[in-house]
Amino acid sequence: MFRHSKKIILTLLTLFSVLVIAGCSQGSNNSESSPAATTEVPKKVNDIEGEWKLTDIRNSIQSIYSLFEMDEIQFGYFLTIFDDLDMRLKVNGDKVEVSYSTDLNNFSNNLYKGTNKKDSAEVFKTNLFKRTKELADKYKTNKATLDVTTGAFSFYAPGTINDTDKTMSFQEPLNFNMSFPMTLTETYDPITYKYELKDNLLLVSLDGTDSETQQPVHAELRFERVTGSENNTSATTTNETASLDGKWELINSGDAFLRGLSYRLHSQYERKLLLQVYWNTLKDLKPTITISGNKATYEGSVNLTDAYNSIYEYHKKNAKIKLEPKEEYIRTYYFNSMIKTHLSASKYSKIDIDEANYTVHTVIPDGIVDTSRKTITFDNPMAISDLVIFSNFSIAILDTTYNYTIDGDILTLTYERHETGQRFNIYYELKFKKVQN
Incomplete structure (x- = not known):
């Protein structure tokens, strides 16, 4: 049994954890349909051109969790469930793409630990996979696919960049396994994030007011630049080590x-x-x-x-x-x-x-x-x-x-x-x- 909320989040965590329930999509596909669009040279975006990889994942994901109802025990179990997520952000001119692929079997097993285990782990997974696929199929611009037999899940979100305002806009929000959307409105509403470069990281953030608590909130994803080698994401530094005193x-x-x-x-x-x-x-x-x-x-x-x-x-x-x-x-x-x-x-x-x-x-x-x-x-x-x-x-x-x-x-x-x-x-x-x- 499911309950709708303004954020379209499933609050009955003891049944299916925090799965997002379908909402009305207000987004539209802004991709060009004319032949000229295929030859258009993307606008150059300073500083952030190229490929980035999600890093500092626990701090990033806990900021997303702060937008949702989640008790302290569930937080303890859920903090580490995205540790291995390989989310990529690619910037080409004024276009941006965010994507990742993952195994929902591990995700289901970890979510199950945070429930009251009313159902068996297998029943829980079956219901989770079914609901996740239903939610993914509602996308109009983003693309999310799930193979319910293997648990293979992929997510893709195309967007645009405004270099003047330092913003990234998507027709539908970024979403972690169709369970934790990075939004303060609805799961399928258009969204604009701020971005900035700080300490060699690309910060993609959401600021606003929680509709339920009326409190200011902040969520932030941190990306490190990919520079040809997974183990070479930043220049080697030789800063002198400070005295402990x-x-x-x-x-x-x-x-x-x-x-x-x-x-x-x-x-x-x-x-x-x-x-x-x-x-x-x-x-x-x-x-x-x-x-x-x-x-x-x-x-x-x-x-x-x-x-x-x-x-x-x-x-x-x-x-x-x-x-x-x-x-x-x-x-x-x-x-x-x-x-x-x-x-x-x-x-x-x-x-x-x-x-x-x-x-x-x-x-x-x-x-x-x-x-x-x-x-x-x-x-x-x-x-x-x-x-x-x-x-x-x-x-x-x-x-x-x-x-x-x-x-x-x-x-x-x-x-x-x-x-x-x-x-x-x-x-x-x-x-x-x-x-x-």
Whole structure:
């Protein structure tokens, strides 16, 4: 049994996960039909001409997931299901093509792990393949094919580029296995994405307002240039490696905090609303690590006033009963004794709570740096308030070890642990840049 939504996404994830349901296609094929079109020289597009390959896939796909209803367990299982996706983007003048081929057998198996397993894996796959083919057959401009006997699936989307506005337009949105369309409207509506070159990557992004939560949202796919060899996508750099000693500032805050919120926020508490609200509050924060010899100190601070105001205004607009005054509401349901209880459990952290301004400032001293093992261990895991905890713990109470590497002036901390009671791992990657004195 299926239910339509404005994004045409199947919300009954326990049955068929998050499959997109067919909608009305408003797109049209803009391809030229005259003979002259075959001899037209494509307009030259500076900088992005050529072939690109999707990279940083987990961060790319988690930004797509933030557009949909998905609980924390499903996110844990679904984060890695596109790890092997070979999506290509080709630019020729003012034309762009996005394509990929994949095996839906693996996709089905991984989706099945995130369901309540009401049906057998084989029944689940049969239904998934059937529905995917139905959705693919509705395309007017994009092309998607599925061999239901083998699971071989292919996707192709042609589009155009406006070099002046730095946009890519498609008659129908990009779509991941007909389950996760990169759109804020309908699955078959025309769409325009922004693009930019940054740090040798081509970023293709979607910005807008979620129709359900009325919150600003951002999704972003990252592509690296293909330069004749799969292992030669960028020029070799010889940046001098920075000293570990000194102050380091988090630079991938948007990715790191979206990952943390996606793992942590519980589905029973209007998860998508809170995910989007808190991410907009956290995405530009720059917590730091200061290292001196074999000691490290973590420091981070957040002001939650804007987040709480957004949550209150949303509930005020949508509530069927009159809400308490804002201050009372916030202190009752959000900035309450529960936060203090959770934070007080971090006995080795120095946490200052400014109740008047809804601010939490965290310092974790006496971290141990082991240069032989390339690890940094804190007595409590790094965290921002009780919203994001960079570990697999629900409360920041136990010692946590991060592996580190240094590339030039970038310090990368990674963490991977099995999620208690689940069959997936928690993955974090925190990138810090050396702060110049």
